[in-house]
Amino acid sequence: MSESNRPIDINAALPGPNRRQFLQTTAAAGLTFANAGAGAAESPQVSNVGPDRVPRKALGKTGVEVSAMGLGGYSLADSPTLEEATQIVHEAVEAGINFFDNAWEYHDGRSEEWMGQALKGLRDKVFLMTKVCTHGRDKNVAMQQLEQSLKRLNTDHLDLWQIHECVYWNDPEWHFRKGGVVEALDQAKKQGKVRFVGFTGHKHPDIHLAMLSHDYPFDTVQMPLNCFDASYRSFEKNVLPEVIRRGMGALGMKSLCGGGSGIINSPISVQDALRYAMSLPVSTTISGVDSLTVLRQNLAVARGFKPLDASQMQALRDKCAQAAGDGHLELYKSTKKFDGKPGREQHGFPLAEALPV
């Protein structure tokens, strides 16, 4: 690896060993990071490798490194109390997780509020992301949401601000229209309120590809990635290589098919499912955590994580290919179950009570 190819860690407050230390470690351990899917050569650079450490990975071309596992914001507000949520955040930061996910619309703001409270005094230790939920409305709505998010999260800036839930077929058109949310991304960056921008969605690779086709310089793209996805409307096959080709940071989510509902009835263990997702050429895998038990279960996988090799990944894909074929394990793609209320309202779809799936 040549000096010029290395990402520069501009996130100076990040804990953990410096890059030089990483290079020595990897050289000594002779580590290889073989990956299936988009290919080992394109995998993000990895640092902070060690038996008890959560590895750090380069976030696209941003020069920032983030923890290979991220903490999901939706599930955080599913924990029983603010106190437990706070404990989860603190224990995660101590363990070396620095990627924190959220969204303006999660639990009507509670997810952001709880995370904001939990991060008091720790803001500089984390890479903080939240999402904007215009669902087709104009950039003024986006900028208002940004102010709300900043207030709830107790910060003056976001590290990453993403367009949330691009799941309707006309979302790309609506987002890129004149006066749409993409203009808010530019504005927020210019104002120094957000460092990087991206978009998310869980529905269909073609919707992601349509977003990318506008050639906007997104820094990140978030998508569902797991061993079932590979056999059904696959983001891994159709979107991940394109995101990497463009030098964007790929953020994986739904490693357990969304709340673990899919995994429970599948031939795959939770640990294997998580390992599979983290072995893809992504910058981080955002995992929903609603209790200390789940956090510790996840950390047991993330600490000292070594990616599966290509044949191990193929074996996992093969094991679930048949069950994956109709999408019943990925209800976020095949049904309305995971589509939020603000998006349904803006797109004129019935709400969950009338249209649960």
Next chain:
Amino acid sequence: MSDLQSSMNDQRNPVRREFLRSAAAAGLGLATGGAVEKTATPPPATPERPGAPTGDPIPLRQFGRADVKVSALGMGGHHLGDFKTIEEAIAAVHEAIDGGITFFDNCWEYHNGKSENWLGRALLGRRDKVFLMTKVCTHGRSAELAMEMLEQSLIRLQTDHLDLWQIHGVTFDNDPELAYRKGGVIEALEQAKKAGKVRFVGFTGHKDPAIHLKMIQMGYPFDAVQMPLNPFDGNFHSFERQVIPEARKRGFAVLGMKPMNGTAEAIKKGVFKPEEMLRYAMSLPVTTTIAGIDTLDVLRQNLKVAQGFTPMAAAEMDDLRKRCADAAGDGRFELYKMSLKYDNPQAREPHHFPLDPTIKEVKDMFKGVMSASP
């Protein structure tokens, strides 16, 4: 409109009935709703044509490669089971036949057999006047199960043969593979044809043109293929644009359904009049358009369009597509494509999809509602 609609019945039927009444009274000056506002042209202020169906013949059209002709309007089997009583359903079938409808749709799973039972009763003494279709509901399961369903359908419909037997609800991405697998439902189609129990075979589905294309490209020589066809579909994940040409190239009879999007939401919101939606669907290069009919009013409304039917001009069809282009763009009016709303419990269960407690058929299942035997 022949696929699952029970979930919407409580909302849809009163709405459409109400629309027909109020439209006649108010000269169709319905307010345009919500997001479609931008694109919807207000309906012209001409009053509803008064009076009964004309009594002119309904055009007969060629059924694919076969030397058979069927009426350009078909009567949907699901809605037949929505009539208040069997007597009213029977009266409607008789009036439909007298009005020139020969194509009758049904399905093994509609209303847990009630739709087939009622149609069977209604066709006593009239079997020879109609082209009778029903559908088989293996949803990925075996040819053996399909043959059992066929025997049940024949008993319920009180006949010794079907004119058309179709694989119902090819809806999930792997349904084509499951249909074509060894021991799958395609083998039952062959077996039933050889046994003389069905004359023609086909398949249906409302989800995704890509799934239809896969079924077609896997090569079985179907006689018919059924799909949702309406102005919204013309803009969005379009069966009209993607599937009709492929089906016609192979000489399959194209059967349209859901001419009013299954729910008539666009009519309720004032984007379209029911007549123009039905005329649009019937003006496509299809053999028949299957319309859901659950009252005599709706039957007569449809007959009025179908009797002496003349197709729309291309420019008018284009205008209808344009009128709904924006609203069509996210599928909000085509929930059969964008959600599981129209997928029966009988389709979901073999695929392990969650049931929806808001759907009438699921409520019925838990109530243990079963139809009376013939």
